[in-house]
Amino acid sequence: MSNAREYFRKKKKVRKNRLFKTIRAGGKKYAGKRNRTTPTKAGHGQAAYIKADRIKAERVKASPIKTDGKRAVRRRRGKRLGTAAVLCVLTIAIAAAAAGLAGHTYEAYEVQSNQVLNGSKEMEYLEFNGGILQYDSQGVTYINKENQREWNYSFQMQEPFSDTCGSMAAIGDIRGNRILLFDPSGKRGEIHTQLPIRRYRVSDRGLAAVILAKGEDSRLEIYDGLVGDLLSGHDIPEDSMGYPADLDISPEGTKLIVSYMQLTMGPEEAVSASHIAFYRLQKVGSETVSQLVSSKIIQEDIFPQVVFLDSSHAAALGSGGMLLFEGNEIPELLEQIDLPEEERAEAYFSNDHYVGMTVAGQKEEAPLLKIYSANGELQFTKKLEEGYDRIKLYKEQVLVYRSASLRIYEFDGRLRYSGNMPLPILEILPGSKKYEYVVIDSASIRQIRLH
The missing domain is CATH 2.130.10.10 (YVTN repeat-like/Quinoprotein amine dehydrogenase)
Incomplete structure (x- = not known):
């Protein structure tokens, strides 16, 4: 009987040792059968918690991959939305600036080139091929777009x-x-x-x-x-x-x-x-x-x-x-x-697409400027309170000058430029670029740009 009791006591001890070794080794035998966050046996829960915490840590470590991906997507979306917002603001700012420039009236100009004239007072000037023909009773000179004399020809x-x-x-x-x-x-x-x-x-x-x-x-x-x-x-x-x-x-x-x-x-x-x-x-x-x-x-x-x-x-x-x-x-x-009977046309001017007239009434009123398309549609009207010496059409701009005063209107009625030149204007011609002009007076030919 004692032998049997001793046999079972030793066998129980062996089982206990095996269980302890298994738990110490990582609980491979029971890991799949137990809750990994629950102790396997009282007194040996620390090792089980170590294993469970390790597994939990692995889960926690793996989990942010998914979370970071969502955050990255959100960050990318945020960046795209931010970029779109910036572009939208820039577009609005540019449009506002363009609208401001479109309605801006220039009052100053810069001289880009200046050529001193030594010709006769009877000299005439004519726009030609982007340049100027300068002529009198003794000959003609062609001044090109760069305000340089290109050739001349003498005659009587x-x-x-x-x-x-x-x-x-x-x-x-x-x-x-x-x-x-x-x-x-x-x-x-x-x-x-x-x-x-x-x-x-x-x-x-x-x-x-x-x-x-x-x-x-x-x-x-x-x-x-x-x-x-x-x-x-x-x-x-x-x-x-x-x-x-x-x-x-x-x-x-x-x-x-x-x-x-x-x-x-x-x-x-x-x-x-x-x-x-x-x-x-x-x-x-x-x-x-x-x-x-x-x-x-x-x-x-x-x-x-x-x-x-x-x-x-x-x-x-x-x-x-x-x-x-x-x-x-x-x-x-x-x-x-x-025109009505009480009105009369004082002067006419034209270009390839439009023809204009200045109309004077019987009363002492400012002349009225009217511009028509080639099909007869009225494009522009303006009272010329300051008067005029000459009027020229350049594309869809009206150049009005009197003595040294110059005014430039757009066909939509906006006053593009208002100012004075140093000397009375003899002739004004369009330049090679927008808002550039060639102004001729008795002393010089100047290329100017409005600003």
Whole structure:
């Protein structure tokens, strides 16, 4: 009996030792069967807690990978939202700055270049190919975009008159017999007429339409100015057509517009009228003929000035209003703009897209500036309280100057610049960049930039 009791006592002790070793070794035998945070047996919970804490630590250590990923995503989203917010603020700031600049009126300028003039007081200036033609009765000089003298040509004329179209310029002697043609590189051609020159115009291709004096009547001739050849010509009987007051040739040199003034005696007084005629220039065999294709007679009004705005739009300008024509082959009247009887047009000016007038009333009021598109739509009106000497159109800007005072308006009515130059302005031309201009006075040619 004692042997049996001793046997079981030893066996129990062996089991206890094995359990202790197992727990000390990490509880591999029972780890999968017990709660890892619960002691395996009283007295031996420390080792079990060590194992459980280690496992928990591993879990805690692994868990932040997921949490950090979410935080990283949130951080990236936050950064993107922050960047978008910054860009939005910058966009608004830029737009506000642009709006501020758009409505800003400049009052100062900086001089970018200055060229001292030593020419005669009778010098004339003409915008040409981004530069300036400077001429008088003794010659012409071309000043390029960089305000540098590029070439000059000497001649003798009694009454020089200039005209430009695109890259072609002409200087002719009114009442004389000579017309010189130039392009940006220098002289290109010369025309000699048999009769005195009354009026002429040149096309971009070098064709010249010339009205000549022939006793009591007139003659219309067409020249190839680059070679000096007479292409066509016909007499103008003034008793039937009237007196040719003005003419123009289309840029491509295929159409003419001529304004004839007619005067007939009525029962009590003379009655005036205008005859606006369009001619088409075309080749017939080896000759060039000018064929009348359309005409319009306006009673009791005179249109002493005509102009081609572009290849398909033309205008006839008079004291009582203006006529706008449209057509590539056969121009027809598009719009007739009549002024009230108490108003009259003082001056006209135009560019390739717009034509403007200044209107004066009977009262001592400031003249009214009106600008129309080639289709007759009113684009801009402005009371010129300060008066004016000359007005020029440049794209969608209006340049108004009087003595040394200069004002520049946008077509939307904004005053872009208001200020004074050192000397009275003889001519002002657009520069090569926005808000840059060439201002000419009696002493210098200056390139300025508004700021």
